[in-house]
Amino acid sequence: QKEVEQDPGPLSVPEGAIVSLNCTYSNSAFQYFMWYRQYSRKGPELLMYTYSSGNKEDGRFTAQVDKSSKYISLFIRDSQPSDSATYLCASGDTGNQFYFGTGTSLTVIP
Amino acid sequence: DAMVIQNPRYQVTQFGKPVTLSCSQTLNHNVMYWYQQKSSQAPKLLFHYYDKDFNNEADTPDNFQSRRPNTSFCFLDIRSPGLGDAAMYLCATSRDFREQYFGPGTRLTVT
Numbered sequence: 001q002k003e004v005e006q007d008p009g010p011l012s013v014p015e016g017a018i019v020s021l022n023c024t025y026s027n028s029a030f031q032y033f034m035w036y037r038q039y040s041r042k043g044p045e046l047l048m049y050t051y052s053s054g055n056k057e058d059g060r061f062t063a064q065v066d067k068s069s070k071y072i073s074l075f076i077r078d079s080q081p082s083d084s085a086t087y088l089c090a091s092g093d094t095g096n097q098f099y100f101g102t103g104t105s106l107t108v109i110p
Numbered sequence: 111d112a113m114v115i116q117n118p119r120y121q122v123t124q125f126g127k128p129v130t131l132s133c134s135q136t137l138n139h140n141v142m143y144w145y146q147q148k149s150s151q152a153p154k155l156l157f158h159y160y161d162k163d164f165n166n167e168a169d170t171p172d173n174f175q176s177r178r179p180n181t182s183f184c185f186l187d188i189r190s191p192g193l194g195d196a197a198m199y200l201c202a203t204s205r206d207f208r209e210q211y212f213g214p215g216t217r218l219t220v221t
Contacts, residue, residue: 088152
Protein backbone atom coordinates (compact mmCIF):
# COMPACT_ATOMS: atom_id res chain seq x y z
CA GLN A 1 0.00 0.00 0.00
CA LYS A 2 1.34 3.40 -0.94
CA GLU A 3 1.74 5.99 1.81
CA VAL A 4 -0.39 8.50 -0.11
CA GLU A 5 -2.98 7.59 -2.74
CA GLN A 6 -4.43 10.06 -5.22
CA ASP A 7 -6.84 9.57 -8.10
CA PRO A 8 -4.89 10.60 -11.23
CA GLY A 9 -7.99 11.80 -13.08
CA PRO A 10 -8.03 13.45 -15.51
CA LEU A 11 -10.68 15.80 -14.20
CA SER A 12 -12.37 18.27 -16.54
CA VAL A 13 -14.75 21.00 -15.30
CA PRO A 14 -16.37 24.13 -16.76
CA GLU A 15 -15.07 27.53 -15.71
CA GLY A 16 -16.67 28.70 -12.46
CA ALA A 17 -17.25 25.20 -11.10
CA ILE A 18 -16.23 24.07 -7.63
CA VAL A 19 -13.45 21.50 -7.86
CA SER A 20 -12.84 18.83 -5.24
CA LEU A 21 -9.48 17.04 -5.21
CA ASN A 22 -8.86 14.21 -2.77
CA CYS A 23 -6.16 12.00 -1.31
CA THR A 24 -5.96 9.28 1.28
CA TYR A 25 -2.97 8.40 3.41
CA SER A 26 -2.08 5.28 5.32
CA ASN A 27 -0.01 6.37 8.31
CA SER A 28 -2.00 7.70 11.25
CA ALA A 29 1.16 9.41 12.55
CA PHE A 30 1.12 11.89 9.66
CA GLN A 31 0.42 15.39 10.89
CA TYR A 32 1.64 17.62 8.06
CA PHE A 33 -0.27 18.00 4.83
CA MET A 34 0.51 19.97 1.71
CA TRP A 35 -1.06 20.67 -1.64
CA TYR A 36 1.02 21.65 -4.65
CA ARG A 37 0.08 22.86 -8.11
CA GLN A 38 2.36 21.77 -10.94
CA TYR A 39 2.12 23.19 -14.43
CA SER A 40 3.47 21.12 -17.29
CA ARG A 41 7.27 20.88 -17.24
CA LYS A 42 7.55 23.15 -14.18
CA GLY A 43 8.37 22.59 -10.52
CA PRO A 44 5.58 22.11 -7.95
CA GLU A 45 4.26 25.31 -6.37
CA LEU A 46 3.12 25.18 -2.76
CA LEU A 47 -0.56 26.09 -2.45
CA MET A 48 -1.56 25.05 1.04
CA TYR A 49 0.16 23.73 4.14
CA THR A 50 -1.79 22.45 7.11
CA TYR A 51 -0.96 20.83 10.40
CA SER A 52 -3.22 18.23 12.02
CA SER A 53 -6.96 18.25 11.36
CA GLY A 54 -9.31 20.97 10.25
CA ASN A 55 -9.77 23.45 7.46
CA LYS A 56 -7.56 26.16 6.06
CA GLU A 57 -8.71 28.75 3.56
CA ASP A 58 -6.66 30.94 1.23
CA GLY A 59 -8.60 32.90 -1.34
CA ARG A 60 -10.41 30.47 -3.64
CA PHE A 61 -8.61 27.47 -2.12
CA THR A 62 -9.68 25.47 0.95
CA ALA A 63 -7.69 22.56 2.34
CA GLN A 64 -9.43 20.08 4.60
CA VAL A 65 -7.94 17.29 6.70
CA ASP A 66 -9.96 14.50 8.32
CA LYS A 67 -7.53 12.48 10.40
CA SER A 68 -10.21 10.03 11.54
CA SER A 69 -10.64 8.79 7.97
CA LYS A 70 -7.09 9.70 6.78
CA TYR A 71 -8.60 11.82 4.05
CA ILE A 72 -7.34 15.14 2.72
CA SER A 73 -9.12 17.42 0.28
CA LEU A 74 -8.51 20.57 -1.69
CA PHE A 75 -11.48 22.62 -2.86
CA ILE A 76 -11.17 25.26 -5.56
CA ARG A 77 -14.03 27.74 -5.82
CA ASP A 78 -14.87 29.67 -8.98
CA SER A 79 -12.35 27.65 -10.98
CA GLN A 80 -10.46 29.46 -13.74
CA PRO A 81 -8.71 28.18 -16.88
CA SER A 82 -5.44 29.21 -15.22
CA ASP A 83 -6.13 26.56 -12.55
CA SER A 84 -5.56 23.89 -15.20
CA ALA A 85 -2.59 21.93 -13.88
CA THR A 86 -1.66 18.80 -11.98
CA TYR A 87 -2.35 18.96 -8.24
CA LEU A 88 -0.14 16.96 -5.89
CA CYS A 89 -0.94 16.15 -2.29
CA ALA A 90 1.78 15.32 0.21
CA SER A 91 1.79 14.12 3.78
CA GLY A 92 4.30 13.28 6.48
CA ASP A 93 5.09 13.15 10.17
CA THR A 94 7.65 15.10 12.14
CA GLY A 95 10.43 13.17 10.46
CA ASN A 96 12.38 14.01 7.41
CA GLN A 97 10.19 12.91 4.56
CA PHE A 98 6.94 13.84 2.96
CA TYR A 99 5.18 11.32 0.75
CA PHE A 100 3.63 12.56 -2.45
CA GLY A 101 0.61 11.38 -4.37
CA THR A 102 0.93 10.84 -8.11
CA GLY A 103 -1.10 13.97 -8.86
CA THR A 104 -4.55 14.71 -10.30
CA SER A 105 -4.66 16.38 -13.71
CA LEU A 106 -7.26 19.17 -13.83
CA THR A 107 -8.55 21.00 -16.90
CA VAL A 108 -10.87 23.99 -16.51
CA ILE A 109 -12.74 24.63 -19.74
CA PRO A 110 -13.54 28.27 -20.58
CA ASP B 111 12.46 37.55 -4.28
CA ALA B 112 13.61 34.68 -2.14
CA MET B 113 13.56 31.54 -4.19
CA VAL B 114 14.99 28.19 -5.23
CA ILE B 115 16.98 28.29 -8.46
CA GLN B 116 18.03 25.34 -10.57
CA ASN B 117 20.55 25.27 -13.38
CA PRO B 118 20.45 24.32 -16.10
CA ARG B 119 16.74 24.08 -16.84
CA TYR B 120 17.42 21.55 -19.59
CA GLN B 121 20.36 19.20 -19.77
CA VAL B 122 21.23 16.71 -22.48
CA THR B 123 23.94 14.17 -21.78
CA GLN B 124 25.21 11.03 -23.41
CA PHE B 125 24.80 7.58 -21.98
CA GLY B 126 27.52 7.09 -19.36
CA LYS B 127 28.77 10.69 -19.41
CA PRO B 128 28.81 12.27 -15.92
CA VAL B 129 26.52 15.20 -15.36
CA THR B 130 26.06 17.70 -12.52
CA LEU B 131 22.88 19.57 -11.73
CA SER B 132 22.92 22.63 -9.55
CA CYS B 133 20.52 24.13 -7.00
CA SER B 134 20.79 27.36 -5.05
CA GLN B 135 18.44 29.01 -2.58
CA THR B 136 18.01 32.44 -1.03
CA LEU B 137 15.54 31.25 1.62
CA ASN B 138 18.32 30.36 4.09
CA HIS B 139 16.59 27.04 4.74
CA ASN B 140 18.57 24.37 6.57
CA VAL B 141 17.16 21.40 4.67
CA MET B 142 17.70 20.75 0.96
CA TYR B 143 16.24 17.86 -1.00
CA TRP B 144 16.69 16.24 -4.39
CA TYR B 145 13.76 14.51 -6.05
CA GLN B 146 13.44 12.60 -9.30
CA GLN B 147 10.12 12.90 -11.10
CA LYS B 148 9.15 10.90 -14.16
CA SER B 149 6.13 11.60 -16.30
CA SER B 150 2.80 11.19 -14.47
CA GLN B 151 4.57 9.97 -11.34
CA ALA B 152 5.01 11.35 -7.85
CA PRO B 153 8.32 13.02 -7.03
CA LYS B 154 10.69 10.40 -5.64
CA LEU B 155 13.03 11.51 -2.88
CA LEU B 156 16.66 10.68 -3.65
CA PHE B 157 18.36 12.28 -0.64
CA HIS B 158 18.36 15.31 1.59
CA TYR B 159 20.74 17.41 3.64
CA TYR B 160 19.87 18.65 7.09
CA ASP B 161 22.51 21.34 7.40
CA LYS B 162 25.66 19.36 6.52
CA ASP B 163 24.21 15.98 7.47
CA PHE B 164 23.58 13.86 4.39
CA ASN B 165 20.70 11.37 4.32
CA ASN B 166 20.43 8.91 1.47
CA GLU B 167 17.20 7.09 0.72
CA ALA B 168 17.67 3.31 0.87
CA ASP B 169 16.64 2.75 -2.74
CA THR B 170 18.64 5.61 -4.29
CA PRO B 171 21.12 4.07 -6.73
CA ASP B 172 24.83 4.52 -6.03
CA ASN B 173 25.04 6.24 -9.39
CA PHE B 174 23.55 9.32 -7.72
CA GLN B 175 25.66 11.46 -5.42
CA SER B 176 25.21 14.86 -3.85
CA ARG B 177 27.29 17.68 -2.43
CA ARG B 178 26.33 20.65 -0.30
CA PRO B 179 29.34 22.97 0.01
CA ASN B 180 27.40 25.63 1.93
CA THR B 181 23.88 26.53 3.06
CA SER B 182 22.91 28.06 -0.26
CA PHE B 183 24.10 25.48 -2.78
CA CYS B 184 23.49 21.82 -3.41
CA PHE B 185 24.60 19.66 -6.35
CA LEU B 186 23.36 16.41 -7.80
CA ASP B 187 25.99 14.31 -9.56
CA ILE B 188 24.98 11.44 -11.81
CA ARG B 189 28.15 9.46 -12.38
CA SER B 190 27.11 7.29 -15.31
CA PRO B 191 23.67 8.24 -16.59
CA GLY B 192 21.56 5.52 -18.11
CA LEU B 193 18.50 5.87 -20.30
CA GLY B 194 16.35 5.19 -17.25
CA ASP B 195 17.72 8.28 -15.53
CA ALA B 196 16.00 10.61 -17.97
CA ALA B 197 13.58 12.58 -15.80
CA MET B 198 12.82 15.92 -14.20
CA TYR B 199 15.10 16.56 -11.23
CA LEU B 200 13.62 18.78 -8.57
CA CYS B 201 15.41 20.57 -5.78
CA ALA B 202 13.42 21.64 -2.73
CA THR B 203 14.18 23.39 0.54
CA SER B 204 12.50 23.61 3.91
CA ARG B 205 13.11 24.95 7.37
CA ASP B 206 13.31 22.07 9.84
CA PHE B 207 11.36 19.60 7.68
CA ARG B 208 8.25 21.73 7.39
CA GLU B 209 6.66 22.84 4.13
CA GLN B 210 8.91 22.38 1.12
CA TYR B 211 9.55 24.91 -1.60
CA PHE B 212 10.56 23.61 -5.00
CA GLY B 213 12.70 24.99 -7.75
CA PRO B 214 11.61 24.94 -11.40
CA GLY B 215 13.39 21.65 -12.06
CA THR B 216 16.02 20.44 -14.51
CA ARG B 217 14.81 18.21 -17.31
CA LEU B 218 17.50 15.65 -18.09
CA THR B 219 17.65 13.86 -21.42
CA VAL B 220 20.04 10.93 -21.92
CA THR B 221 20.95 10.05 -25.48
